[in-house]
Amino acid sequence: MAEANKKDLILDINDLVIHYETEDGVVEAVNGLDIQLEHGKTLGLVGETGSGKTTTALSILRLVPDPPGVIKNGSIILDGKDVLNMPIKELEAIRGNLVSMIFQDPMTSLNPVLTVGEQIAEVIALHEEGGEKEAAQKAGDMLEVVGIPRERYGEYPHQFSGGMKQRVVIAMALACNPKLLLADEPTTALDVTIQAQVLETMKQLREKYGSAMIMITHDLGIIAEVCDEVSVVYAGQIVEHGTLEDVFESTLHPYTEGLFGSLPNIEERRERLQPIPGLMPDPTDLPKGCCFAPRCKYCTAECEKARPEKKWVNDTHYVRCTRYNEPDFKIERSER
Amino acid sequence: MSRYILKRLVMLIPVVIGVTFMVYFILSLSPGDTAAMIAGETADAETIEAVRKDLGLDQPVIVQYGKYMLNLLRGDMGQSYKSKRDVFPSIMASFPNTAKLAFWSILVAVGIALPIGIISATRQYSMIDNVGMVAALLGVATPNFWLGLMLIILFSLNLGWLPSGGMGGWKNYIMPAITLGTGDAALITRMTRSSMLEVIRQDYIRTARAKGVPEKKVIHKHALKNALIPVVTVIGIQFGSLLGGATLTETVFAWPGVGRIVVDSIKSKDTPMVLGAIVLLTITFSVVNLAVDILYAFIDPRIKAQYKRK
Numbered sequence: 001m002a003e004a005n006k007k008d009l010i011l012d013i014n015d016l017v018i019h020y021e022t023e024d025g026v027v028e029a030v031n032g033l034d035i036q037l038e039h040g041k042t043l044g045l046v047g048e049t050g051s052g053k054t055t056t057a058l059s060i061l062r063l064v065p066d067p068p069g070v071i072k073n074g075s076i077i078l079d080g081k082d083v084l085n086m087p088i089k090e091l092e093a094i095r096g097n098l099v100s101m102i103f104q105d106p107m108t109s110l111n112p113v114l115t116v117g118e119q120i121a122e123v124i125a126l127h128e129e130g131g132e133k134e135a136a137q138k139a140g141d142m143l144e145v146v147g148i149p150r151e152r153y154g155e156y157p158h159q160f161s162g163g164m165k166q167r168v169v170i171a172m173a174l175a176c177n178p179k180l181l182l183a184d185e186p187t188t189a190l191d192v193t194i195q196a197q198v199l200e201t202m203k204q205l206r207e208k209y210g211s212a213m214i215m216i217t218h219d220l221g222i223i224a225e226v227c228d229e230v231s232v233v234y235a236g237q238i239v240e241h242g243t244l245e246d247v248f249e250s251t252l253h254p255y256t257e258g259l260f261g262s263l264p265n266i267e268e269r270r271e272r273l274q275p276i277p278g279l280m281p282d283p284t285d286l287p288k289g290c291c292f293a294p295r296c297k298y299c300t301a302e303c304e305k306a307r308p309e310k311k312w313v314n315d316t317h318y319v320r321c322t323r324y325n326e327p328d329f330k331i332e333r334s335e336r
Numbered sequence: 337m338s339r340y341i342l343k344r345l346v347m348l349i350p351v352v353i354g355v356t357f358m359v360y361f362i363l364s365l366s367p368g369d370t371a372a373m374i375a376g377e378t379a380d381a382e383t384i385e386a387v388r389k390d391l392g393l394d395q396p397v398i399v400q401y402g403k404y405m406l407n408l409l410r411g412d413m414g415q416s417y418k419s420k421r422d423v424f425p426s427i428m429a430s431f432p433n434t435a436k437l438a439f440w441s442i443l444v445a446v447g448i449a450l451p452i453g454i455i456s457a458t459r460q461y462s463m464i465d466n467v468g469m470v471a472a473l474l475g476v477a478t479p480n481f482w483l484g485l486m487l488i489i490l491f492s493l494n495l496g497w498l499p500s501g502g503m504g505g506w507k508n509y510i511m512p513a514i515t516l517g518t519g520d521a522a523l524i525t526r527m528t529r530s531s532m533l534e535v536i537r538q539d540y541i542r543t544a545r546a547k548g549v550p551e552k553k554v555i556h557k558h559a560l561k562n563a564l565i566p567v568v569t570v571i572g573i574q575f576g577s578l579l580g581g582a583t584l585t586e587t588v589f590a591w592p593g594v595g596r597i598v599v600d601s602i603k604s605k606d607t608p609m610v611l612g613a614i615v616l617l618t619i620t621f622s623v624v625n626l627a628v629d630i631l632y633a634f635i636d637p638r639i640k641a642q643y644k645r646k
Contacts, residue, residue, distance in 0.1 A: 061545075061546055063542060063545055063546060088551075092548045092549070092550055093548060094548070095545065095546055095547060095548035096546060096547035096548035096549075097548060100546065100547070101546045103539060103542070103543060103546075105539060108538065108539035108540065109539040109540055109542070109543045110540055110543065111540040111543070111544065111558055111562070112540070112562065112636065112637070112638060113561045113562055113635065113636055113637060114557075114558075122547065122549065123547040123548065126547065126548050126549065127548060156637040156638070158637070158638045158641065159641075169543070172543075172547065
């Protein structure tokens with residue numbers, strides 16, 4: 001991304017490195033990850049379980065559990081503010097206000113002994129002027145915005161279904177009109193029918209409030225539906241980044257291609273799914289070279305020597321793959 | 337909910353029958369001739385036999401127990417073999433003393449345990465945590481009677497600050513309450529710590545932090561209430577057993593409570609007195625447990641919903 005428009009960034013993460021230092025070894029969760037996100041845009045972070053997506057999102061709120069999590073390197077600039085060197089008071093002031101997060105499992109992310117209304121009103125009372133009464137009033141409004149009747153304000157989470165709980169979590173996250181919304185697999189724990197509803201609600205609300213969003217998912221369908229840009233994460237690093245079109249139409253990285261290959265195609269049911277062979281490398285013992293090399297059919301001796309650098313193919317699209325140093329290198333792409 | 341409470345109170349009846357049955361037979365198995373003990377050391381064989389017949393001790397144990405239970409159903413706990421006074425009023429006279437001591441002891445215990453448990457959990461493996469946990473271990477391992485005796489030696493004998501026993505002013509409460517309270521505090525501290533540690537790892541605590549809730553409020557508003565349920569259980573059980581009389585501690589401090597009645601009566605094989613105290617203990621213990629269960633409902637709305645269905 002060009003230097004000129006850096007001012008418009010809501011989020012600028014550079015060379016982020018996060019380790020979990022446990023007794024059994026150092027887990028290298030995030031390894032030199034960059035994110036540049038403009039105001040109002042949506043970025044999709046795709047990758048397998050354990051690729052460091054959630055850790056990245058938590059680090060933006062500085063909520064990586066410490067110990068064992070340690071942010072070893074990098075910078076996170078959120079709306080011009082340096083998150084990693086912020087006093088805790090200031091941090092508490094931006095959490096839930098400037099940036100908020102929707103968590104993966106709605107079943108466990110609400111406090112069982114507080115009413116849903118109280119939990120929404122709390123975030124409003126913390127960050128906005130006005131008393132408890134106004135906060136309660138606005139919390140009721142938020143419930144209605146996400147399609148829950150105001151009368152259910154005084155009910156407890158155990159009286160709600162999974163989809164309803166996730167709506168409450170969304171209401172909580174959007175209550176203070178955050179400039180950045182972090183959505184960590186917001187629909188993974190929900191039924192497919194409820195997924196669509198929740199996604200639609202999120203999309204509408206995001207448009208209404210103009211928030212930027214990072215959508216963490218392993219579902220390429222969700223990415224195609226809600227995102228402007230995509231970053232494909234593998235072993236704590238972005239291996240391919242571009243606009244939705246760049247990544248979907250002119251896929252460059254063999255891993256990205258592998259992800260598409262393992263998607264079922266509704267029109268062409270004859271073809272067998274093609275899983276990516278092998279497993280993600282052990283994060284306590286990452287390879288010295290390209291982390292994807294052991295599973296990659298294009299792998300050469302060169303790939304195993306050093307971590308690949310970013311290679312920009314146009315203004316918006318880059319890939320980290322050593323083979324693209326060869327001018328005529330192309331990957332095979334399946335029909336879709 | 338009132339149906340639930342009624343059900344629990346009805347359940348008390350079989351519990352009382354079971355407990356008295358066991359105590360009655362254990363007492364009858366213990367060595368020594370009751371009639372001889374009551375008649376006195378100088379009594380001749382004839383007098384002893386007369387006493388035996390008078391108290392109904394010549395009949396089989398099961399018959400004796402049956403008679404006792406019939407009387408109990410009529411609200412008659414019988415008379416003490418030794419003092420010949422009615423059991424119920426004698427026990428009720430000393431119960432308030434035990435209750436007062438139990439109240440202050442549990443206050444000491446909770447006052448020490450909750451803050452230390454919470455701090456230990458929020459600063460796991462810190463200096464405070466380590467010191468607190470070693471102290472709790474010592475507290476659990478220290479026998480109450482020994483601690484009581486040590487306190488008497490230090491504060492009564494050597495320093496002369498506090499009375500060594502009996503019940504008078506507030507000064508008399510200090511040592512027994514500390515003796516009982518510290519022992520209980522140890523267990524409650526450990527329970528608070530482990531329960532808090534579990535709760536602060538929950539997703540909803542992360543949600544609270546992500547909302548920008550200040551850390552202190554995260555602990556007090558979001559974590560504590562969730563962590564309290566197992567802690568309340570332990571406090572309830574300990575308070576219940578304190579109400580039943582802390583036998584050893586009451587003996588050490590010559591405290592005129594139920595616990596001392598139990599010890600004295602067992603020594604003199606005064607069966608009606610022992611049984612009376614045990615029945616009272618059983619009932620208070622069960623009622624305290626019921627109170628704890630009702631308290632749950634106010635802490636956790638999910639439990640309240642369950643009670644409503646019953």
